[in-house]
Structures are given as structure tokens and as C-alpha cells.
Amino acid sequence: MAKGVIWATAEDLARNRGKVLSLYRQILRSLNSPDLPLTPAARLSKKAEVRTIFLFGSEDRSLHNIADLIDAAEYSLSVLKKGRLP
Numbered sequence: 819m820a821k822g823v824i825w826a827t828a829e830d831l832a833r834n835r836g837k838v839l840s841l842y843r844q845i846l847r848s849l850n851s852p853d854l855p856l857t858p859a860a861r862l863s864k865k866a867e868v869r870t871i872f873l874f875g876s877e878d879r880s881l882h883n884i885a886d887l888i889d890a891a892e893y894s895l896s897v898l899k900k901g902r903l904p
Contacts, residue, residue: 841891853901
């Protein structure tokens with residue numbers, strides 16, 4: 819068995835697509851929460867940061883890295899729902 823990274827197939831990417839889009843939308847909506855201590859400019863900056871992370875994450879083809887990105891997004895969402903910044 820070869821050592822190294824296991825690459826995602828088109829089927830793997832399609833399977834994760836719905837979950838990733840859902841997390842992306844939920845994080846963007848959570849950044850609008852009045853519980854977060856952010857100015858309007860800071861909110862826009864955080865949203866741009868989220869878009870950039872998901873944009874670069876969409877180019878990743880490693881199953882392990884994709885799973886790590888999904889875990890990080892789920893954690894960030896849970897922290898945002900508590901009214902804190904991750």
C-alpha cells in the first residue's frame with residue numbers, strides 16, 4: 819500500500835458539496851448576528867475572509883484536507899452561534 823494523500827474523486831466532491839454550501843451560508847448568516855461585537859466594516863471584512871477560505875478550500879482535492887476543512891467550519895459555526903468570534 820502506498821503512503822501519501824488519498825485524492826478525492828468527482829463523486830467524493832459531489833457528495834460533500836451540499837454540506838459545504840450549507841456551512842458556507844450558515845457562517846455568512848451567523849456573521850450578521852447582533853450578538854457579535856463587530857462594526858459594519860469588520861463584518862464585511864470577516865465575510866470576505868470566509869469567502870476566501872472557502873474559495874481556496876474548493877480547490878483542494880485531498881480527502882483528509884477536505885474533512886479537516888469541514889470540521890473547522892463546523893467548529894467555527896458553533897462558536898459563532900455562541901456569540902463569539904473563532
